Amino acid sequence: MIPSNLTEHSLQKTLDAAAAKTIDRKQEIVALLSDEQPRKSREVEQSYRQCIWWEGCYYCQDEQQNWHQVKCFL
Numbered sequence: 001m002i003p004s005n006l007t008e009h010s011l012q013k014t015l016d017a018a019a020a021k022t023i024d025r026k027q028e029i030v031a032l033l034s035d036e037q038p039r040k041s042r043e044v045e046q047s048y049r050q051c052i053w054w055e056g057c058y059y060c061q062d063e064q065q066n067w068h069q070v071k072c073f074l
Contacts, residue, residue, distance in 0.1 A: 015059050015067045019052050026051040029058045029070060044070060 026044070029051050033041035044051070048060035048068070057072035 012067050015052065015054060015061075016065075018054055019050060019061065022052055024050045025053050025058065026060065028053075029060070032058075033071065040070075 026048060030041050030045045033044060044060060048062055048070075051058055051060040051070065053059075056074060058070045059067045060070050061067050
């Protein structure tokens with residue numbers, strides 16, 4: 001599993017709601033990371049079910065339905 005920040009409970013619920021209304025962006029973040037962080041790219045591909053973009057960050061959901069912050073652009 002990728003060492004990342006497990007998001008707070010309130011954000012978990014917000015991301016669940018957002019994911020229901022948006023497209024899966026997992027392949028987008030995998031491609032983005034492939035050049036700069038190939039190992040992390042492979043881990044995202046293997047470890048997470050889906051990813052979304054929310055307020056400047058990519059968040060990905062694991063098999064236990066927990067969201068993790070993967071990459072932010074500030």
